[in-house]
Amino acid sequence: MKLLTRLLIGILVFVLLLIGAGGVILGFVIDPNDYRSEIEQAALESGGVELKINGEIDWSVFPWLGLAVNDIAIRYPEQPQLATLNQAQLSVKLMPLFSGNVEMSSILVDGLKLNLITTGRANNWTGTQADKGTAAMGEEQQDRGRSGGALRGLDIESITLSNAQLRYVDEAAGSRIEVNQLNLTTGRIAPEQEIPIELSAQMNQFQGDTQTLAMTTTLSTNAQLNLEAKQYQLSGLNAEVEVNSAALGPQPLKLGLKGQVDADIAAQRVDIELQQLALANLIATGQVGIETFATPTFSGELNLAKFDLKQLLTQLGQSAPETSDAKALTAVGLNAKLAGPANTLTLNPLTLTLDDTTFTGSLTIDLKSQAQTIALKGDSLNADRYLPPASNEKAGQQSASNGQSGGERWSKEEVIPVEPLKALNLDAKLDLAQLKISGLDANNLGLTVSAHNGLVKISRIDADLYSGTLRNAVTLDARKSPLQIAIDKKITGVQIGELLTAMNGSAPITGAVSSTAKLSAQGQSIYAIVNSLSGNASVNAADGVIEGINMAQTICQGINNVASLGINTEQVDQSTPFANMGGNFNISNGVVSNKDLAATLDAMSLAGRGSVDLPKALVDYRLGLTIKENLFKQTCSVNNRLEGVEFPVNCKGSFDTPPAKMCSPDASVFANLLKAEAKKKVEEKVSKKIEEKLGEKLGDEGAKSLLKGLFGN
Incomplete structure (x- = not known):
């Protein structure tokens, strides 16, 4: 687009110079089609591009200086075709030019086809080093020409880009993006005046020969642009996007955006008023301010109205979790203030609603390191609502092949993924006043997690119960192997x-x-953990x-x-x-x-x-x-x-x-x-008989003394 803009500006400057040299008279007697070769040569020398004008060049002089060029093709030397154009029209009111003002009627660009191809190491839109040098010389000459007589004002009735196509091919990745039916119309373009803009397009994405995404979009807004001061305002912004993809299921995903934008690029400041962001059944509102782009600071507020998370996941092509309570995950909401030091995005205070449970706290993301810091406190959570529905199947039970070997009782499937642990850059502190899970009640639950560079420390898993x-x-x-x-x-x-x-x-x-x-213990599977458990x-x-x-x-x-x-x-x-x-x-x-x-x-x-x-x-x-x-x-x-x-x-x-x-x-x-006991009874019986016999001869006391010595009792 920059190349085409430069080309159009060059043609416009050429026409203006022609007028300044007395071209009013020449316009009646000279046919510009006679100079196609000279124009094409000038494009090669000043822009470094091969320009082919296959159609007629039409122009008029009074009262409008008009130019219409038909059937144009552009490429860099020895490169695939870069762009073609059915027709480009522009006309300038003649008399205001003498006072340094430019008053244009409609600018029309019809049938633009832009073809961008990259192989990963080279592309067809930057040309060779020689082409770049030639283009740079052309730009320098144009800059000198413009600086010698700056235009005092610019007034364009409208700009229309119709039936445009954009094709981007990445041959190394085997993918391509096609933008079709690209249409852009504007209202009057004048200094310090709002410009109505309407845009529509249809986009298709392919991987090989398989289409992976189809998207249509429409946008309307009123823009106020101060190019010299680098100040831009968009008011009444209204955009709608509809996405179709196999990953999203049979229903299209709809995105709507309403709001306004106030950007001062020189002051490195952007203010966004989000009147409504609608994604499926999710609706967000708020205001966001961004200052100092290199190390941004944020301010504002973000609100997510309560929405059905299951429905949202379904519309995003994801499987919604089955819960024992059908109403679980159907009322999720968020409210947060945006604040924090430079280069961080901080939501503080943050209020998160999960059905009947409310969490309050803060969330901070370091934009440079992507480190996340979370602190949340919740009131009461009934986790049983979010468990899968009860099943009669005894899932997960594995019997041993025999009592001696244990068979395949312990699964060797990895249940602790290592790569996500290594990617964590997190400090979290979570507290919950009450929790009900599997029929159990617990109070004052606490969890503290520190996860950096593969080392995950859960230093606090606390609960008061029974x-x-x-x-x-x-x-x-996870820094070591095995885990x-x-x-x-x-x-x-x-x-x-x-x-x-x-x-x-x-x-x-x-x-x-x-x-x-x-x-x-060590390892990522239940089998490995059980077999290594020690302590x-x-x-x-x-x-x-x-x-x-x-x-x-x-x-x-x-x-x-x-x-x-x-x-x-x-x-x-x-x-x-x-x-x-x-x-x-x-x-x-x-x-x-x-x-x-x-x-x-x-x-x-x-x-x-x-x-x-x-x-x-x-x-x-x-x-x-x-x-x-x-x-x-x-x-x-x-x-x-x-x-x-x-x-x-x-x-x-x-x-x-x-x-x-x-x-x-x-x-x-x-x-x-x-x-x-039997021995005791025998001893007692024998002892009694002997005692009776001995008692007759020795007397009772003598018999007992003798028996005690014999039997020990």
Whole structure:
């Protein structure tokens, strides 16, 4: 376009010089078609382009100095065709020229075809170095000509560009853009006067032979241009764009813009009044001010009226998430003030509405480094509304091929992407007063994230829940390969009964649970993480009750098999209070080992030791109950000789083995008890008979003394 403008200006200057030299008289006797070759040669010498005038050159002199050129072709030497033109017309009122003013009637450019081709290293619109030098000399001569007699005023009735086409081809990328039906019309163009402008065009984008995008656009505005002062104003701006693309689905995407622009380029200032920006169902309004273009500062306000995010995503060709609440994500809005230091875009204060939840805070983007800083506080969020609808399918369950190998239980699919982690340049602090998720309630949630150069530190994952606290931290180091993961976990005083009731509707165990853990892992898949999981953990539960305990009943029933002990199992209490329960765990490459699980129960103590192999999905654990005093006293009275005896239960099998089959009491304990009790009864029976015999001869006291020495009682 710059080349064509320069060419038209050159022709205009040529005509003006001709008039100044007495061309009024010559115009009646000279046919400009006789000088086509000279005009084409002048274009080559002054502009460095090959100009072919294939049609007629028409002109008139009085009262209008008019010029019409038909069927023009332009190219740089030895380059593909750059442009063709059906017709160009312009006319200048003759008499005002003598006073230094230019009054034109309509300027018409019809059938312009601009063909831009690049190979990645060269193109057809800049020409060779020699062409550039020739063009520069031509421009210098034109500048000297213009400076010698500046025009005092410019007044053009209108400018019309009709049926224009633009074609841009990138041969290296195999893509092209075609702009068709480009039409531009203006009203009167005069100093310090608004210029009505209307523009319309249709654009197609191709990748190879496949069309990827089709777009139509219309624009109307009133422009006031001060070219000398570099001041530009657009008022009554109204633009509409309709986009069709396979990526957007079958429905076209519509964009509308209404507003005005006031730009002072010399002062490096632009003010934009956004009366309405409509994208599908999203409507934005506001004002934006930009100063100092090199290191811009922003001011103003931006408002997004509440909109249906699902509908917007659908119209953008994206899959809208399915939510358990159909009304979730249907009322999203934003309000923000634009502020901040130079070279940053800051939204502060920022108010974000997500259905019934409101977040307030700030967002800052560093325009140079693209670093983002976010600080948001929310009131109450029911996350269950945004979870997928309940499904009867047990998704994600993978069974082991056998209890020894674990099969393909743990997926090797990468679930933690490394490249997005490396690209993060973020500092975020998020707080939420209340959260409901999966039926659980939590308060005072907090999250602090720092992510730079592949190192992601989540230094704060906090929550208060069920009379206790959760304080966690996670570090992801994507600077190393494989990905390194570190977890620091601390739970204090969480009432496990309240938690389990909220999750399942019932609580088999109650008490205040506390836990600490320092864990590490590596890799991007569940398989890699499970197989590399290592560290230490401790768990403690205090002041609780185990409901429906099977251990006590199993023991009572087992002991009841020893008929001589006489136990009433029908009265076994199905709840067991405990004072303290806990243990320490060591994890190495996914194998969890424990040697000191202990619990102080009512009249009993519980001990456990063993291991859980996560990679192989195997359990090998031993639990033991020891009676400290009369078992549950009135409900399950036992012989005092059972106090201090451990009743073990062995649990061994895979994660898929039913608990009833995985865990079973150690029968040898009951067999030994039977033997011991039988021996005791035999000893008592033999002792009694011997005592009777000896008593006759030695007397009662002598017999008892002798038997005590023989049997030890």
